[in-house]
Amino acid sequence: MAETKAIMLVGVGGQGTLLASRILGNVLLSAGYDVKVSEVHGMSQRGGSVVTYIKYGDKIFSPVIEKGEADIIISFEELEAARWLPYLKKGGKIITNSQQINPMPVIMGVQEYPGSLTEKIRAKGVDITAIDALTLAEKAGSSRAVNVVLMGLISKTAGFPEEAWQKALDECVPKKAIEINKKAFALGREA
Amino acid sequence: MAGLMLGNQAVARGLYEAGVEFVSSYPGTPSTEITEFASTYDKNEMYSEWAPNEKVACEAAIGASFAGRRSFCAMKHVGLNVAADPLYTASYTGVNGGFVLAVADDQGMHSSQNEQDSRNHAIGSKVPMLEPSDSGECKEFTKLAYEISEQFDTPVILRLSTRVAHSQSIVELEDRKTVRYDYTKNPRKNIMTPANAKPKHIVVEERTKKLVEYAETSPLNRVEMFDTEIGIITNGAAYQYAREALGEKASYLKLGMVNPLPVKLIKDFAAKVKKLYVVEELDDIIETHCRKIGLDPIGKELFTFIGEYSQTYLREKILGVKNEYEQLDDVIPIRPPVMCAGCPHRGVFYTLKKLGVFVSGDIGCYTLGSAAPLEAMDTTVCMGASVSGLHGFNKAMRGEYEGKAVAVIGDSTFIHSGITGLINIAYNRTNSTVLILDNSITGMTGHQNNPANGKNIYGDPAAAVDLEALCHAVGIDRVRVINPGDLAETEAAIKEELAADAPSVIICRKPCALLKTVKHKPPFKVDRDKCKSCKACMKIGCPAISMVDGKAQIDNTLCVGCGLCTQMCRFGAIQE
Structure with missing residues (x-):
C-alpha cells in the first residue's frame, strides 16, 4: 500500500500557485494515485499569504495538511517558506524561490523582513534548496512563469516521467502562454 | 472517464448529468465556481445566468421549476439569508421540475463576514439538506437531490463547505439525461394565500416524517x-x-x-x-x-x-496525540491581503482617510480599505448595509454627521441591495453622500459580469443598468461621475457633495486593474536623486512601493503604471 504523501505550495496571492497545483495534480492522477488538492480562493488571493495542499496515495481522506505533516514544501517566496516551515514533517524537504516580496507591515516600516531565512531553516537541520526562479522565469519570457519554473525543479525530485509533466503542461496552461511556460519548465528542470 | 475536479466543478457536472436546464446564481465565495463551470456547458442544454442577488436567483429557479424543468441556484451561506424568503415558502409549494439550491458555508471564514451554519435554514424551512464530503459525492449527491426533490415534492438544499467546494478529488463522468414535466395550472399548490398555505403546512409536516423514514435507509x-x-x-x-x-x-x-x-x-x-x-x-x-x-x-x-x-x-x-514540528525564532511578519497595485479604489480611500470622514463600508474588494495604512472604514455588516446604515447613522445623529460621513459600495453590491437603501435616503431624506465604486466587474469573487457592466455570464452584450439615471430616478438630484485615479478631482468632488444640502451620489468609475481589457502602462521608476525620502508615496499603501536603502523603490513585477503615486510625490521623483 502506497503511503500518503503530502506536498504544500505556498506563496503570495497572484503568484500562480493555483496553476502549479493543477499541473501537479494532473501528473499525480496520470500516475494512478488517489489525489486531493485543496486551495482557498477569495479574499486571501489579493496579495495575501496563500497555500495549496496536495495529497496522494492509495486512498486520501482529509484534503488538508497540518503542522508536521508535509513531505515537501514548495515555496514561491522566501518569507513564506519560513512561515510554513512548521508544516514540514521531520525529514521533509523545502524548495524555495529566493525572491523576496515585502508584506504590508514591512512596506509600512512597522516590521522588518527577517534576514538569512534560508540559512536559518538549514541550520535547523532541514533539507532546503533555494533557487532564483524569478530570474529564470524572466529568461523564459515572463516574470509570471515563476510557478512553472518551480514545477520544473520539483519534477526532478518527484520521480514521475517527463512526458507526464509535459502532458500536464499542455492540459493546464492556456494555449497562448504554452511556449513561455515550456521554456520556464525546462529552465527549472535544469537548475 | 475520470478527472480531478473541484467540489464546485463536480456540482456543475452533476447538474449537467441530472438534466438541469436552468441555473441562476449570485457569486459568493466559496460557491462561485459552481455557476462559472455550469456556464461552460452548452447553453441550449443548460442555461446559466448571474442574477442581481440571491433572492432573485432563487425565485427565478422556482419559476423554472414551476415550468417543469429541473432548476438550480447557488450562493454562499450569507446569500441564503437573502434567499430565505422564497425558500421558506417554496417549501410549501413544492416543485414541478426538481429544484435544488446549493449553499456553501465558510468554516474558518476564509472570505466571509460571519460563520453561520446553514443547516439551521434547512431546519427552519423544513427542507431536506444533503452534504457531500468530496468531489465524487458532490456530483452524486447533486443528482440524487433532484430525485428526492421530485419524489417528495420539495426543494432540496445541497450544503457545501469551503473545504469541500475548493478541494479537488477524482470524479467519474456519466451521460446527461433529460427530465421534463408538463406545466398545468394548480392554484392550490402554487398560490400561497393563507387558505392554501394552511393545508400545505400539514403536507410539509407529513413530508418531513416520510423524509425521516427515507433517511433511515438512504444510501446517503x-x-x-x-x-x-x-x-x-x-x-x-x-x-x-x-x-x-x-x-x-x-x-x-x-x-x-x-x-x-x-x-x-x-x-x-x-x-x-x-x-x-x-x-x-x-x-x-x-x-x-x-x-x-x-x-x-x-x-x-x-x-x-x-x-x-x-x-x-x-x-x-x-x-491526546500531537504532531511534532520545527519553527524559527524570528518573528514572521503577517501577510494580509491588500488592494492590488493599480486598484481603482485606492485613491478614494486615501482621500477619505485624508478628510477624516465616517465611512459606512460594504462587502467587496474595497472592504480592504479598512486595512492599514488606509484604514478608512468605520463599519461593514452585509451586502448593501453601507447605504441603509449611513441613512440611519445620519438620522440618529440629527444631521450632525451629514457633512462628514459617506457610504462606499461597489457596482455589483449596489445592484444587489444598495439601491433599496438609496431609495430610503431619498424618500426619508437624509443629506447622505453615497460613493458607488464602479470598477465594471464583480471583483472579489474573481471577475463575474453583472447587470451594470453590459455583459452577461457568457460575455455576450447585455442591457447595462445606467447608474446615473437610476440614481436620478429614485429621487437623488445630485449625481456625478468622477475618475478615482485623479486625487484632486476625487477630493474636490467628495468635499463638494458633503457640503451640499441634499442627498448625493458620486460614481467613482474606473475599471478593475486586473481586467484583461484594461491596458497597463509600463512600470514607473523612482529617480533616487530626486527622492527626498519623505515617504509621501507610502501613504497610499501600494504593494509595489517600498523603501530600499532609505529611498522609495517600485517593484516592476507588480507596478501597472496607474500613476497614483506620482500625484503623491511633490519632488517629481516618480517617473514613467
Whole structure:
C-alpha cells in the first residue's frame, strides 16, 4: 500500500500557485494515485499569504495538511517558506524561490523582513534548496512563469516521467502562454 | 472517464448529468465556481445566468421549476439569508421540475463576514439538506437531490463547505439525461394565500416524517464498522478529518443527509459502540438531535463551535496525540491581503482617510480599505448595509454627521441591495453622500459580469443598468461621475457633495486593474536623486512601493503604471 504523501505550495496571492497545483495534480492522477488538492480562493488571493495542499496515495481522506505533516514544501517566496516551515514533517524537504516580496507591515516600516531565512531553516537541520526562479522565469519570457519554473525543479525530485509533466503542461496552461511556460519548465528542470 | 475536479466543478457536472436546464446564481465565495463551470456547458442544454442577488436567483429557479424543468441556484451561506424568503415558502409549494439550491458555508471564514451554519435554514424551512464530503459525492449527491426533490415534492438544499467546494478529488463522468414535466395550472399548490398555505403546512409536516423514514435507509447515510471502542457520528468535511485521524480505530456513521436526521439508524449505531462522539463543524445540530432521541454523545463539550476542524485537531482531542514540528525564532511578519497595485479604489480611500470622514463600508474588494495604512472604514455588516446604515447613522445623529460621513459600495453590491437603501435616503431624506465604486466587474469573487457592466455570464452584450439615471430616478438630484485615479478631482468632488444640502451620489468609475481589457502602462521608476525620502508615496499603501536603502523603490513585477503615486510625490521623483 502506497503511503500518503503530502506536498504544500505556498506563496503570495497572484503568484500562480493555483496553476502549479493543477499541473501537479494532473501528473499525480496520470500516475494512478488517489489525489486531493485543496486551495482557498477569495479574499486571501489579493496579495495575501496563500497555500495549496496536495495529497496522494492509495486512498486520501482529509484534503488538508497540518503542522508536521508535509513531505515537501514548495515555496514561491522566501518569507513564506519560513512561515510554513512548521508544516514540514521531520525529514521533509523545502524548495524555495529566493525572491523576496515585502508584506504590508514591512512596506509600512512597522516590521522588518527577517534576514538569512534560508540559512536559518538549514541550520535547523532541514533539507532546503533555494533557487532564483524569478530570474529564470524572466529568461523564459515572463516574470509570471515563476510557478512553472518551480514545477520544473520539483519534477526532478518527484520521480514521475517527463512526458507526464509535459502532458500536464499542455492540459493546464492556456494555449497562448504554452511556449513561455515550456521554456520556464525546462529552465527549472535544469537548475 | 475520470478527472480531478473541484467540489464546485463536480456540482456543475452533476447538474449537467441530472438534466438541469436552468441555473441562476449570485457569486459568493466559496460557491462561485459552481455557476462559472455550469456556464461552460452548452447553453441550449443548460442555461446559466448571474442574477442581481440571491433572492432573485432563487425565485427565478422556482419559476423554472414551476415550468417543469429541473432548476438550480447557488450562493454562499450569507446569500441564503437573502434567499430565505422564497425558500421558506417554496417549501410549501413544492416543485414541478426538481429544484435544488446549493449553499456553501465558510468554516474558518476564509472570505466571509460571519460563520453561520446553514443547516439551521434547512431546519427552519423544513427542507431536506444533503452534504457531500468530496468531489465524487458532490456530483452524486447533486443528482440524487433532484430525485428526492421530485419524489417528495420539495426543494432540496445541497450544503457545501469551503473545504469541500475548493478541494479537488477524482470524479467519474456519466451521460446527461433529460427530465421534463408538463406545466398545468394548480392554484392550490402554487398560490400561497393563507387558505392554501394552511393545508400545505400539514403536507410539509407529513413530508418531513416520510423524509425521516427515507433517511433511515438512504444510501446517503453510511455506516463503516471497524473497532467499536469509539463510534463517530459525522458529516461533510469533518468525516474526512475523523477518518484520517482515527482510521480503523473507530467506527463511523457518516450522515450525507443532514436534514431531517434519522432516528433508528443513529440509535442502532450508538448501541454498537462503546464511546459515542458527534464530530460536526459549527453548530451542535446532530448532537442536539441525538439528545432529543435519548442519547448522550460527547460533542461540543469537547469540540469547538468555531472554525474548521482537521485530522490533527481531532487526533489531539480524541487520542491526546500531537504532531511534532520545527519553527524559527524570528518573528514572521503577517501577510494580509491588500488592494492590488493599480486598484481603482485606492485613491478614494486615501482621500477619505485624508478628510477624516465616517465611512459606512460594504462587502467587496474595497472592504480592504479598512486595512492599514488606509484604514478608512468605520463599519461593514452585509451586502448593501453601507447605504441603509449611513441613512440611519445620519438620522440618529440629527444631521450632525451629514457633512462628514459617506457610504462606499461597489457596482455589483449596489445592484444587489444598495439601491433599496438609496431609495430610503431619498424618500426619508437624509443629506447622505453615497460613493458607488464602479470598477465594471464583480471583483472579489474573481471577475463575474453583472447587470451594470453590459455583459452577461457568457460575455455576450447585455442591457447595462445606467447608474446615473437610476440614481436620478429614485429621487437623488445630485449625481456625478468622477475618475478615482485623479486625487484632486476625487477630493474636490467628495468635499463638494458633503457640503451640499441634499442627498448625493458620486460614481467613482474606473475599471478593475486586473481586467484583461484594461491596458497597463509600463512600470514607473523612482529617480533616487530626486527622492527626498519623505515617504509621501507610502501613504497610499501600494504593494509595489517600498523603501530600499532609505529611498522609495517600485517593484516592476507588480507596478501597472496607474500613476497614483506620482500625484503623491511633490519632488517629481516618480517617473514613467
